[in-house]
Amino acid sequence: MASSGFSPAAPPVFNGERFHIWVVKMKTYLQAFDLWEVVNLDAEPAPLRANPTVAQMRQHADERTKRHKAMSCIQNCVSDVIFTRIMACETPKEAWDKLKEEFQGTERTRQQQLLNLRRDFENMKMKEEEIVKQYSDRIMVVVNNIRPLGEQFSEARIVEKVISTLPERYEAKISSFEDSRDLTTISLTELINALYAQEQRRASRLEEHQEGAFQAKAKPTSSTFAQKGKKTWKDKSRYENTRKRDQSCRYCKRAGHPEADCWFRPDAICQHCKKKGHVDRFAKTKANRGRTNFSNQRLKHE
Incomplete structure (x- = not known):
């Protein structure tokens, strides 16, 4: 059971957009109250044995009440427009599956979406005017849209994608990484931070060079x-x-x-x-x- 001292944040409300994000938040919210198993399995509590004790009767009542608590959470975590689509559902699993079918699509639809997202991921390349953090954010948007559809995306695969599509100006840094460590063990955060630090140093040197050139041009000599x-x-x-x-x-x-x-x-x-x-x-x-x-x-x- 959830700890009595735990006070979660306000439940996420689904208004018909970004369903894949709401699903993750809602699952965590239900787990915090020990209600996810009721929604996921939809199992009826075992009947009481003959001559149950008071503790067994209380536990049985709590198990039966969980279904109503889970149903209440789902109904209160959607907007009124979305609620009208699940108001006829009698169990929390039925309401959950109804939302997934309508907003996440059927299996065939999900496979088509997954195919399009994979193609987008494979065709992504870093633009010349981008910085490395902007590029990694673009990649993660696609990855986060793929994962809810059932595709397992390892961090090593994302790191490999970033390294293989970087412009030529990062070649020296990537070579130093290859000489010093195994690229399959480096995390995405470590890679992005190292490349971003290189960008900052290059920008700082360029700014100092431009400032020095401007001062040399603007300062005349005595002979002048x-x-x-x-x-x-x-x-x-x-x-x-x-x-x-x-x-x-x-x-x-x-x-x-x-x-x-x-x-x-x-x-x-x-x-x-x-x-x-x-x-x-x-x-x-x-x-x-x-x-x-x-x-x-x-x-x-x-």
Whole structure:
């Protein structure tokens, strides 16, 4: 009998979905109250012998009551919609078999489901964008759908499936496993944790490498600053000179020369005669004219 101090959680309620999960939970729930044998075997308690004792009578009554307790558990662990399908059943085994037949299918249906699930299991491969834990979760979903249908799936078979369908990036880790121990003795949890640790180390190294490359690219050297500064001042001076040449002179109203070099400035000084009012070009012209006139007059006298 169940211990008087045991208080199980609330019973699972079946609403028409995920029957294979509800079956496992419900079986455990009935076992906790020592009621599973009543549902599974559906055996009537042995009749009382002549002149039974009080203890025998009490035990017989408890055995008969178990059937009603099991029936009550099954009825209260399904939704109202599902209850209408088993309300005509008189024994807990009859109600249990009714639910299995409707939601788990007949033997032929179960064999077809099992065949499809086996095919899915055999065709599964790890995707490049997946991590190993995501892949193992996908595998276990299929395995957990196969097991309730009567297929025995050993852990060694699942480990073999994972190892044989891993991408090439796990080849070194698998080789180290093969050299150090027998792969048939390794558990699925141990394998997944070891491969996940390798993924974490690879991701950490990749992140450090990317961060170092980014810092090296973002940090300029002193020579870079000098070159950039030199180039900037040089380009700035060239830009200023170009901009000044493009501006019109306020004295002659022409472009192409700075105002300080304009010949038409009122304060311009002739470099030939050192006087204001004309520029060097005109002074040289006047001097040439004077020398030419003097030479002509001399020729006439001669």
